[in-house]
Amino acid sequence: MATIGDFDPLNSTVPATKIELTVSCRNLLDMDTFSKSDPVVVLYVQGIGTKEWREFGRTEVIDNTLNPDFVRKFVLDFFFEEKQNLRFDVYNVDTRSSNISKHKDFLGQMFCTLGEIIGSTGSRLERTLSGIPGKKCGNIIFTAEELSNCRDIATMQLCANKLDKKDFFGKSDPFLVFYRSNEDGTFTICHKTEVIKNTLNPVWQPFTIPVRALCNGDYDRTVKVDVYDWDRNGSHDFIGEFTTSYREFSRGQSQFNVYEVLNHKKKGKKKKYVNSGTVTLLSFKVESEYTFVDFIRGGTQLNFTVAIDFTASNGNPSQPTSLHYMSPYQMNAYAMALKAVGEIIQDYDSDKMFPAYGFGAKLPPDGKISHAFPLNSNSENPNCVGIEGVLEAYFQSLRTVQLYGPTNFAPVINQVAR
Structure with a gap:
């Protein structure tokens, strides 16, 4: 329970809720000549101050479909008191290059706020895509859920037995699609398995999935699994489905986790229909995903060791162009990097003693080249007290050693690894 002592107006934090967005599209433009489009959705968020759009993330690419249901989600922080502008661009991708601007066809875009999606009935928003004059670009659909x-x-890991044969010249190429149920009776896609070619008795590879993606912490929430026969043109054949829950899965391999795959349309046409095969859970285990804070609370310490490049390629320290420039007015690039990283790391090291080395320099008095010399000139104890101690030792070394070469940091790594 909060007390008066917990309130600190000078150190308040802005409360945020994690929102997961699931994206689907319907009736997209077909931009490929001999197949259907291969769509991807790219999310851009607008900066509060700059108003500039920056890419937040993108879905996976789904081949040969005009009606994609994307598995990859967008997870955003929701701030009730802020207007969070979003832009969704849809592309047809011709290659898997990360530079999407060079290998894509624009299929349309849509603007909205995160609040609009969350505030829609059932937190489900469907909007028309636009951006191509004179063409109907289809619709984009969002479902939001608090994580x-x-x-x-x-x-x-799951396997199946005696699935229906769907291919004319072969058997079937089965894969599974997992959905979690929503409060309004709809379902949200959360996982797809790989395709197993030409078999009615597939054994899929083990896969991992966050429990919150499968049921968002509600162990009795309905999980629907569809079984499909994969087709190259994207028009996958529906074999059947079954429903279960996380709680049922958690029982592990047992008689309770053998599921009949049912095709209700086929069942309505054939009186002697029994099922379209069975799916069996072969194994199930749950592990906790520990965070950085969990490890720190458990006693983890970070050991921070510094190694600085003293090779001549850094430039003459007396010249402003050098990364080691000894300016009387400001820190050089190495000092700024040390301070920026070190001041964060040192909070997680209890003794604040940091070994600090240099490499690639000639050392006094005989000019011998060293690739693992202590910055404090103490080979028995290279530790420096805090980041300020590291910086002091660095500046002292810079005044006494001669930058040389070559670049060889293997000796430092070996020294630290002992």
Whole structure:
């Protein structure tokens, strides 16, 4: 329970809720000649102050479909008191290059706020895509859900037996699609397995999935699994489905986790229909995903060792162009990097004693080249007290050694690894 002592107006934090956005599209433009489009959705967020759009993330690319349901989610911080502008661009991708601007066809875009999505009925928003004059670009659909704090990770493996044969010249190429149920009776996609070619008895590889993606912490929430036969043109054949829950899965391999795959349309047409095969859970385990804070609370210490490049390629320290420039007015590039990183790391090291080395320099008095010399000139104890001690030793070495070469940091790594 909060007390008066907990209130600190000078050190307040802005409360944020994690929101998971699931994206689907319908009736996209077909930009490929001999197949359908290969769509991807790119999310841009607008800066509060700059108003500039920056890429936040992108979905996976789904081949040969005009009606994609993307598995990869966008997880955003939701601030009730802020207007969070979002832009969604949809592209047809011709290659898997990370530079999407060079290898894509624009399929449309949509602008909205995160609040609009969350505030829609059932937190589901469907909007028309625009951006191509004279063409209907289709629709984009969002489903938003607040994420629970569950950090468990489930690993499971499934197999199937006697699935329906769907291919004319072969058997079937089955894969599974997992959905979690929503409060309004709809389902949100959360995982796809790989495709197993030409078999009615597939054994899929084990896969891991966050428990919150599967059920968002509600162990009795319905999980629907669809079984499909993969087709190259994207028009995958529906074999059947079954429903379960995280709680059922957590029982592990047992008679309770053998599921009949049912095709209700086929069942309505055939009186003697029994099922379209079975899916069996082969294994199931749950592990906690620990955070950095968990490790620190558990006693983890970070050991910070510094190694500075004293090779001549850094430039003459007396010249402003050098990374080692000894300016009387400001820190050089190495000192700024040391301070920026070190001041963060030192909070997680209890004794604040940091070994600090240099490499690639000629040392006094005989000019011998060293690739692992202590900055404090003490080979028995190279530790410096705090980042200020490291900086002091660095500046002292810079005044006494001669930058040389070559660049060889293997001796420093070997020294620290002893």
